[in-house]
Amino acid sequence: MITIRPAQAEDAEVLPQIEQSAGEAFRAIPELAWLADGDNVSVERHCALIAAGACWVAADGKDRPVGFLSAGIEDDVLHIWELDVSLDRQGQGIGRALLERAVADARRRGLAAVTLTTFRAVAWNAPFYRKFGFRALEGVEIDGRLAGLLADEAEHGMPSDQRCAMRLDLR
Incomplete structure (x- = not known):
């Protein structure tokens, strides 16, 4: 039995471990296997995101x-920073349930859209989000905020030709 609930401050300690476990899935993709050994979001950053609600x-x-x-709210958009499920719990609909909750919350708040950055071709990335109606943004559709995030990712070693920004319009 899985319950989706708002994150609490005491959850922050375990979230980097979940991210680390989820990252192990990248070992199956030789050119991205290095991500499994990458840095995780800090407990402090999780605490700040949790406090923001x-x-x-x-x-x-x-x-x-x-x-x-x-996620975080940027103007009238909910931006998803991270979605992770422990490797041993993947494929059970948990990621779907988390995303559905976030989208429902964005609608409840009256936000215009949900955005994120992700890998274009990794099955549990862009193809997963497309099933929910997200679309990859191209050219002038990528606003300054998202372009800045993609540029930051490239500076940290993410292959920019494999990354994309995505948006789900809510209104």
């Missing part, structure tokens, strides 16, 4: 987080 965890029957979605 747009983060959710998927908790097991003992209320232990097994997945999370961290």
